[in-house]
Amino acid sequence: MTTVLLDPSNEAVPAERVRPARLTALAGKTIGLLDIRKARGDVFLDQLEAKLTERGAAVIRYAKPTFTKPAPIDLRHEIATQCDAVVEALAD
Amino acid sequence: MHDTVDLEDRGVPSVFVSTVEFVDGADAQATALGTVPSAVYVEHPIQDRTDDEMRAIADAAVDEVVARIVG
Amino acid sequence: MSTPASEAPEPMKPPLPDGIVAFVKRDCPTCELVAPVLAALAKEAPLTVYTQDDPAFPDGAPRVDDTDLAVSWHHGIEAVPTLLRVEDGVEVERALGWHRGEWEALTRTTDLGPGLPELRPGCGSLSVDPSRAPELAIRFSGSMLKARRVEIAALEDEQEAFFDRGWTDGLPIVPPTESRVLRMLEGTTRAPDEVVATVPPDLAPCTVEKVAINAVMAGCKPEYLPVVIAAVEAACTDAFNIHGLLATTMSAGPVIVVNGPIRNAIGMNAGKNVFGQGNRANSTIGRALQLVIRNVGGGRPGEVDRATLGNPGKVGFCFPEDEEGSPFAPLNTEFGFEAGTNTVTLFPGEGPRTIVDQIARDPDSLCHMFADALRHMLTPKMVLAFDAIVVVSPEHSRIFREAGWTRSDLVKRLHELTLMDGDDLVRGAGGIADGLPETVRGNQIPKFKPDGLRVVHAGGGAGLFSAIIPGWANGEMGSAPVCRAITP
Numbered sequence: 294m295t296t297v298l299l300d301p302s303n304e305a306v307p308a309e310r311v312r313p314a315r316l317t318a319l320a321g322k323t324i325g326l327l328d329i330r331k332a333r334g335d336v337f338l339d340q341l342e343a344k345l346t347e348r349g350a351a352v353i354r355y356a357k358p359t360f361t362k363p364a365p366i367d368l369r370h371e372i373a374t375q376c377d378a379v380v381e382a383l384a385d
Numbered sequence: 386m387h388d389t390v391d392l393e394d395r396g397v398p399s400v401f402v403s404t405v406e407f408v409d410g411a412d413a414q415a416t417a418l419g420t421v422p423s424a425v426y427v428e429h430p431i432q433d434r435t436d437d438e439m440r441a442i443a444d445a446a447v448d449e450v451v452a453r454i455v456g
Numbered sequence: 457m458s459t460p461a462s463e464a465p466e467p468m469k470p471p472l473p474d475g476i477v478a479f480v481k482r483d484c485p486t487c488e489l490v491a492p493v494l495a496a497l498a499k500e501a502p503l504t505v506y507t508q509d510d511p512a513f514p515d516g517a518p519r520v521d522d523t524d525l526a527v528s529w530h531h532g533i534e535a536v537p538t539l540l541r542v543e544d545g546v547e548v549e550r551a552l553g554w555h556r557g558e559w560e561a562l563t564r565t566t567d568l569g570p571g572l573p574e575l576r577p578g579c580g581s582l583s584v585d586p587s588r589a590p591e592l593a594i595r596f597s598g599s600m601l602k603a604r605r606v607e608i609a610a611l612e613d614e615q616e617a618f619f620d621r622g623w624t625d626g627l628p629i630v631p632p633t634e635s636r637v638l639r640m641l642e643g644t645t646r647a648p649d650e651v652v653a654t655v656p657p658d659l660a661p662c663t664v665e666k667v668a669i670n671a672v673m674a675g676c677k678p679e680y681l682p683v684v685i686a687a688v689e690a691a692c693t694d695a696f697n698i699h700g701l702l703a704t705t706m707s708a709g710p711v712i713v714v715n716g717p718i719r720n721a722i723g724m725n726a727g728k729n730v731f732g733q734g735n736r737a738n739s740t741i742g743r744a745l746q747l748v749i750r751n752v753g754g755g756r757p758g759e760v761d762r763a764t765l766g767n768p769g770k771v772g773f774c775f776p777e778d779e780e781g782s783p784f785a786p787l788n789t790e791f792g793f794e795a796g797t798n799t800v801t802l803f804p805g806e807g808p809r810t811i812v813d814q815i816a817r818d819p820d821s822l823c824h825m826f827a828d829a830l831r832h833m834l835t836p837k838m839v840l841a842f843d844a845i846v847v848v849s850p851e852h853s854r855i856f857r858e859a860g861w862t863r864s865d866l867v868k869r870l871h872e873l874t875l876m877d878g879d880d881l882v883r884g885a886g887g888i889a890d891g892l893p894e895t896v897r898g899n900q901i902p903k904f905k906p907d908g909l910r911v912v913h914a915g916g917g918a919g920l921f922s923a924i925i926p927g928w929a930n931g932e933m934g935s936a937p938v939c940r941a942i943t944p
Contacts, residue, residue, distance in 0.1 A: 296614055299632045300604040301623055301669040301751040303660030312420075313396045315456025324454070325397075327388065333431050333439055337402075340443035341450065348451070363387040373395040378454040381389050384403035385431050394620070 316378055320349030325376035327364070328356040334383035341380065360384070390420050400453035402446065404429035425449045469530040472547065475502030476563055477540040479522070479533045482513035484579040487537050490554050491515065493569040501563060508536065508582040528583035529596050535578040539563075553578035590635045598634050600648055603665055618673075623751055625743070625771055629673035640668040643678030644685065645944050652685055653692035655753035656699035657760045662688060662752045667744070670751055674744035674772070679722045680737055682942050683800060684744040687712050687774070690802040690940035691745060697935045701804050701928060702755040707767045708928035710749075711805035711845070712742055712774035713912055715788040716798030718942055719776035726778035728916030731769075731808055731923075742772025767807040775914060781850050782913035783857035790863070790910065791939035798942040803845055803910070804928035804935040809833070813852070814920040819859045822852060823866070826922065827873030831903055833926045837883075837891040839876055839901045843908040843927035843937070846870065849915030852922045867909050874903040905930060910937065 316322055324345055326338045342352045355372055357364040364372075372379060389399035403411060405426045415424075427446050431439065478494055480487040495516030497503050504520060507513050508528055511521040522528050531540075531547070541549040541562050551558040555575040560568050582588060608617045614631040618624050630636065641648055641664070648665040655662045664685065671684050691698045691710050701708060714724060725735035733739060749755045763770075779786045779795075788799040811829045816822040826846060834842055848856070848866075856866060878899040883891035908930060915922070928935055 295610060296608040296631070297634060298606050298608060298614065298618075299601060299634065299637050299669045300606050301632060301666065301673055301747065302621075303655075303658055303662075303666075303752050303754060304604050305658065305660070305754070312393055312423075313398050315398050316454055317456070319451060319455050333434055336436050336439040337427075337431075337443045340440040341447060344444065344447045345451075357388070363391065369388065369391055369395070373392060373397050376397060379389065379392050379397055379399040380402060380450055380454070381399065382402035383427070383431065384401070384407055385429060 319345065321351075322377040323351045323353060323375065325353050325355055325372045325379040327372065327379055327381040328354070329360040329381060329384060330356055330358070331360050331383060331385060337383045338380075341382070389423065390415075393420075393423075398454045398456075399423060400425055400450055402427060402450065404431060406430075423453050425453060470527045471545055472527075472531065472540065472542045473502070473504045474542050474544065475504065477542050478503065478505045478517075479508065479528055479531075479536055479538045479540075479581065480505060480514060481508040481536050481579070481582060482510040484536050486554050486576045486578045487514070489572060489576060490537055490569065491517075493554075493559070493572070496568070497563060497565070500565060525583040525588070525592060526596065528581055529592050533581045534584050536581050537578050538581070590639075593638050594634045597638060601634060601637060601665060602649060602663070603637075603669060622756070623747075624673075625746060625750060627771065629747075630675050632669045632672040636672045637665070637668050640672050640676070640678050640681055641665070643681035644668075646685070653688050655688070655692055655749060656755065657702065658752075658754035660752050660754065662692075662748060666752050667748055670747040671740075671744040674747055675736065675740040676744050677722070677736070677740075680741050680744070682798075682944055683712075683714060683718065683722070683737075683741050684748075686800045686940045686942040687741065687745045687802065688748050690800055690938040691749070693938050695936045696802050696804075696938045698749065698753075699755075699760075700933060701935050702749065702753075702761050704928065705762050705764045706928055707763060707765050707806040708804045708926075709767065709770035709773060709806070710742075710745060711769065711803045711925060712745065713787055713801045713803065713845075714741075714774065714776040714799070714942075715779065715786045715793075715801070716796060716942065718798040719779075724776040726776040726914050730775050730778075730914045730916070731773075738775055739772060742769075742774030744772070745774075746770065746772050769805070769807055773805065777912050778850070778914045781853070781917075783853050783861070784863035784866070784911065784913060787910065787912050788939050791937075793939065793941070799939050800942060801937055801939040803843070803925070803937045805845060805925040806928075808847065808923040808925050811922045811924065812920070813922070816852075816855065816920075819856050819861055819866075820869070822855055823869045823873055826924075827870055829924055830870065830874050830909075831876060833903075833924055835890065836876075836886070837881055837888060839881065839892075839903050840905050840908075841929060843904065843910075843930050845910045845912055845925040845927070847912050847914050847923040847925060849919060849922050850913075850917045851920050853913055863911055866911055870909055871902060871904060871906070874909075875900045876903050 328334050389401045392399045401424045406429045411424050427442050491514035498517045505517045506520050506522040506527050535552045539551040540547050549562045551562050608614050615628050646664045650664050651661045653662050722737050724737045777787050786795050813825040878896035881892045881896050
C-alpha cells in the first residue's frame with residue numbers, strides 16, 4: 294500500500310527519483326557485468342562480454358555471493374566507482 | 386532489481402536482464418521500489434539450455450541491453 | 457511518483473433542500489424518541505431526514521442516506537437529532553436535540569410530540585466522532601491542501617524517501633501525511649494558502665501550508681505553528697537578511713527568542729538546560745524554521761550554505777526568555793512591544809560561550825567579567841563588526857536585582873567596559889598578525905555598535921554561569937535582529 298506524503302519543498306524540481314543519464318556511446322566505456330549466480334547466467338554473460346568488447350567497451354566481471362539478497366554494499370560501491378554502466382543478469 | 390536501483394541512485398546507468406516469466410514480478414518490484422524498471426526480458430526457460438543456445442539468447446538480447454544503457 | 461494536487465478527492469459542500477431538514481442516527485435514544493414527531497411533521501411540511509447510520513430509519517419520513525457523512529460533515533452537524541430550517545438553500549435556524557418549544561418555533565407548528573418530555577438532549581453526531589474525524593477530514597478537506605503529493609511506494613521506506621530527496625537536515629523527520637498536516641493547520645486561524653514570506657535563496661513563496669508541512673516534519677505540535685510562522689516571517693525580512701546569513705562562511709545561524717505568555721502555554725523551557733536537548737517546543741520550533749529555509753528556500757550546506765564550520769545550533773536554536781524570574785523588562789520591550797506580548801525575536805548567532813563567575817557579589821565586578829569575554833568574542837582584533845546577546849542566568853541576575861539595575865543600566869555598563877584600546881587592536885599587537893591599521897593607535901573604540909548588545913534572561917536557578925551568544929556581521933551586508941508578533 295502506498296503512503297501519500299506532502300511535498301515540503303518549493304516544488305521546483307520533480308519529486309520522482311531522478312535516473313542518471315545514459316551513456317553517449319559504448320566505445321571506450323567500462324561496463325560492469327554483475328552475475329547474480331543463477332545457473333547458466335555465466336554463459337550468457339560470457340557471450341555478452343564478447344559482444345560488448347567487440348563494440349569497443351572494456352568489461353569488468355563481478356558476481357554477488359547469492360541471488361537471494363541484494364549485493365553487499367562493498368561490492369556495490371566497488372562497481373559504482375569502477376564502471377560507467379552495469380548489466381545485471383540473469384534472473385529466471 | 387534492488388541492485389540496479391541502488392546503482393542508479395549512485396549515478397550508474399543500469400539494466401537488469403531476466404526471463405519473460407519475470408515480467409510481472411519485475412514490474413511489481415519496480416513499482417514497489419518507486420522506480421521505472423530498466424529491464425530486458427529473454428526467452429524462458431534457460432536452466433536446461435546448452436551453451437550454444439545460451440550464446441544465441443545473448444546475441445539476440447545484446448542490442449536491447451545496449452539500448453538501455455546508451456542513450 | 458507524484459500526483460497533482462488538483463486530483464484530490466471530494467466535491468464541494470452538498471446543498472440542502474428547502475424546508476425542514478433533520479439529521480439523525482438510529483443508534484440514539486433521542487432520535488428514536490422523536491421518530492414519530494418527524495413522521496408527523498412529514499405530513500405537514502416539506503421535510504428531509506438525513507440518516508447517519510441506518511438508511512431505513514426513521515419510518516414514515518422522507519429519508520436520505522448520509523452514511524458516508526458528507527452532508528453532516530459539511531454542514532457542521534455536531535449532535536443528533538439536529539433540526540434545520542432551510543430557505544432558498546440557506547440554513548436560517550437550527551435546533552439541537554429535542555426541545556418542544558424550539559422545534560415548534562422552527563417548524564412554525566404547535567402540539568409537537570404530545571406525550572414526549574419537554575426536552576431531551578441528543579447524542580454525538582457521527583461526523584464529529586473522534587474515531588472517524590481524521591478520515592473525514594482528509595476526505596472532505598484534503599482538497600484544501602495544495603502541495604504536490606508524493607507517493608511513497610510499498611517497498612520504499614518513508615524516511616529513506618525523504619533523505620533521498622534531500623528534504624531532511626540529516627536527522628529523521630515525521631512523515632508529513634495529509635492527516636498530520638491538516639491537524640497541524642488547526643494550530644492557526646490563518647488560511648493554508650496565505651503566503652507568509654518569500655524565502656531566499658530561491659525566493660520561493662511560502663504558504664502557511666508549506667510551513668505546516670515542515671513543522672510536522674520537525675516534530676512540532678499544532679500549537680507551535682504560530683511561533684514557527686512568525687519566525688519564518690521575521691527571518692525573511694530584508695533587515696534580517698537570511699540569505700546573507702545562510703551564505704556566509706561564518707558559523708552563525710538564525711536564533712529565535714520567544715517572549716510572552718505563549719511560552720508557558722506551549723510548554724517551552726526557559727530554565728535548566730535551556731540551550732540543550734529535551735524540550736519538544738524548544739527543539740522543534742527552531743528546527744522547523746531551518747527546514748523551511750532548506751526545503752522551501754533551497755538553502756543547503758555545501759550549496760548556498762558555505763559555512764566553514766557552522767555550529768550545532770544550525771539544526772535549530774530556539775529558546776524562551778525567563779520573564780517571570782527576570783529583574784529586567786522582557787527582551788521584546790526593546791523593540792517597542794508591550795511586556796506580555798507574544799513575540800519572536802530573530803538574531804543571527806552561533807553556539808553559546810559560557811562565562812564562569814562564581815565570586816562576584818556586586819554588579820560592576822560581574823560586568824567586568826562579562827566584558828572581558830565580550831571583548832574577546834570571535835576575535836580580540838575587530839571592533840564594531842559583530843553583535844552579541846548576553847544571556848544572564850538567575851544566580852547572576854539576582855546580583856543586578858539586588859542592586860536595582862535595569863536592562864539598560866546593564867547594557868550601558870557593558871558598552872563602557874568593552875571599549876578597546878587602539879594599541880591592542882593593531883596588527884602585530886599581542887603577537888597576532890591580524891588586526892587593524894596603525895591609524896587606530898591611541899584611540900578608544902567600542903567593540904560593539906550602540907544597539908549591538910542585547911540581554912536575555914534564561915537558565916536554571918543554580919549555577920553561577922551566564923553566556924554570550926556571538927552574533928554575525930551587522931550593517932548593510934549583515935543582519936539586524938527582528939522582533940515580530942505571534943498571531944494565532
